[in-house]
Amino acid sequence: MEFRHLRCFTVLAEELHFGRAAQRLAMTQPPLSMNIQQLEASVGARLxxxxxxxxxxxxxxxxxxxxxxxxxxxxxxxxxxxxDVGQGLAGQLQIGFAGTVLYRGLPQVLRDFAAAHPRLRLALRELSSSEQLVELVHDRLDLGFVHTTRVPAGFSQILVSSQPFMACLPAGHPLAGEAVLPLERLKGEAFAIVMRAVSPDYHDRILAACADAGFEPSLAFELRHWLSVVSVIAQGLGVGLVPAALQQAGLPGVVFRPLARPLLPYDTHCLSKDGGHHPALLAFLDMVRRSSAALSGG
Incomplete structure (x- = not known):
């Protein structure tokens, strides 16, 4: 039994006329009759x-x-x-993300991509930048949104966003009313910071900035997420230096102040392995590029 037999059978069953069925099937009546006979022999019954x-x-x-x-x-x-999968119109992408990408870049990309490719499923996993690199190397992620410059060879990067660090203070802190804050004014304060194992680049960058300002910060809280850093500060338990996008989290009890001497910016990159990109991944990366250009005004 072959699919051509089934096609001939269903068309003849609809038409109940060999001439009309043969015309629909773009064949003559003798081949149609032969297909029906072969199907009946295969089924073992007259149809x-x-x-x-x-x-x-x-x-x-x-x-x-x-x-x-x-x-x-x-x-x-x-x-x-x-x-559809072959053309990048269906299937699934495994996407990792970390940190402030939820407040800067990723949501708009997801909305635009879902609208353009409704049959493509996006499976998102929140992981630290270091964890994402491991998953990407072992092909357990198709791409990742990371906050690190320590990228192995064989990966392509798209700069998604670049934002300044800001001082984050409890709303009742004596320095909360300052318009611009010199970092040295935070000497002696208890600091909340993202732990080094999660974000080594920015952990080290904050410590280096404090050293340049003439002090070593007292690390009272080392946390896995930037939002946890802001939450601790909102409780009046410390101060911190955080990416500007955290202002969009809307947590009460904190204020954000620009630094008098800016740190190097907090960058978000979209990473994917070089070569072998399937159509769905290529379509998503194209959306990331266009969204990134819009964010940067390009």
Whole structure:
């Protein structure tokens, strides 16, 4: 039994006329008759009654028709899904993200991509930059949004956003009313910071900035997430230096102040392995590039 047999059978069952069925199938009547005979031999039952008055389905034909139609529909669906995946119109992408990307860049990319590719599923995992690099190397992520400059060879980067660090203080802190804050004014304060194992680049950058300002910060809290840093500060338990996008979190009890001498910016990169990009990934990376250009005004 072949799909061509099922196609001939279902069309003849709809038309109940060999001439019209053959015309729909773009063939002559003898090949159509041959296909029906081959199908009946394969099934082991007569599917049509043929007489001078025309063509009619037998009881076996009536029972076989819905199953044949279902098989043809499933085959068409399988072919369409395979074609869509091959063209980047369906399938799934595994995406990692970390830190402030939720407040800067990623949500707009996700909305735009979902609107343009509704049959592509995006599976997102929140991981630190270091964790994402491990997953990317082992092909357990298709791409990642990371906050690190320590990228192994063999990866492509797209700069998604670049933002300044700001001083983050409890709303009742004596320095909360300052318009611009010299970093040295935070000497002697308890600091909340993202732990080095999670974000080594920016952990070290903050410590280096404090050293340049003439002091070594007292690290009272070392946390896994920037939002946790802001939450601790909101409770009046310390101060910190955080990416500017954290202002969008809207947590009460904190204020953000620009630094008199800016630190190097806090950059977000989209990483993916070089080569072998399938169409869905290429489409997503193109969306990231366009969104990044819009964020930077390019």
């Amino acid at each position: 049509f009654e043929r007489n001078s008055r025309g063509v009619a389905l037998t009881a076996a034909g009536l029972a076989f028709l819905p199953r044949a139609q279902a098989l043809l529909e499933q085959a068409a669906l399988a072919a369409r899904e395979a074609r």
